[in-house]
Amino acid sequence: MVFVSKCLWGKNCKYNGGNNLRTELIKELEGEEIMLICPECEGGLAIPRAPSEIEYGKSGADVINGNGKVIAKNGSDVTEEFLCGAKKVLELAKKHLPTKIYLKQSSPSCGCGIIYDGTFGGNKKSGNGVTAQLLLEEGFSVEAVD
Ligand code: SF4
Known part of the structure; x- marks a missing residue:
């Protein structure tokens, strides 16, 4: 089984009610057993919701x-x-x-390697989102999908 950020599968779970459909990823994973996950929805946040960022100068590791x-x-x-x-x-x-977990790049939850910098100015920086960080700390194999 592999886990995939739900928005990458075309599900409308983004903060603005939209998605981040990646048809090439869906094709790549054809035949795999898939579980779709959206950490922000799992945490009780609504769709739509205000966009969020990890505060300036901090990362998912700091939040944890x-x-x-x-x-x-x-x-x-x-x-x-x-x-x-x-x-x-x-x-x-x-x-x-899951043998691999595919997560949406840049998100304060799912971002792996790159996240928004906390200014809401569209700027990015190195770091992991909260869920990506926790999964990596626990030894799971995570791959970022831009
Ligand atoms: S929390 Fe992850 S799965 Fe949910 S909308 Fe944001 S990037 Fe997509």
């Missing part, structure tokens, strides 16, 4: 360690929701043991 927050563009603190979603996805991963 209690040294950083995830803040929505409207100013609300959504750190707990992001942590809750990450933990739920980790539980699913421990149960189903």
Whole structure:
């Protein structure tokens, strides 16, 4: 089994109610057993919702360690929701043991290697989203999909 960020499969779970359909990924994974995951939805956030970013200067690792927050563009603190979603996805991963987890690049949840920088200016920086970080810390194989 492989896990895939739900928005990459064309499901409308993005903050704005849209998706990040990647048809080439769907073709690549033909024949695989797929589980679609959306950590932000698992954490109880609505669709649509305000976009969120990990605060400036911090990363998913800081959020997990209690040294950083995830803040929505409207100013609300959504750190707990992001942590809750990450933990739920980790539980699913421990149960189903996916051989690979494909996650949407740049997201404050799913981003792996690159995330938005916390300014809501469209700028990116090195780092992992909260869920990607937790899965990597637990030894799962994660691949970023831009
Ligand atoms: S990037 Fe991750 S958290 Fe964001 S909509 Fe896609 S699956 Fe959900």
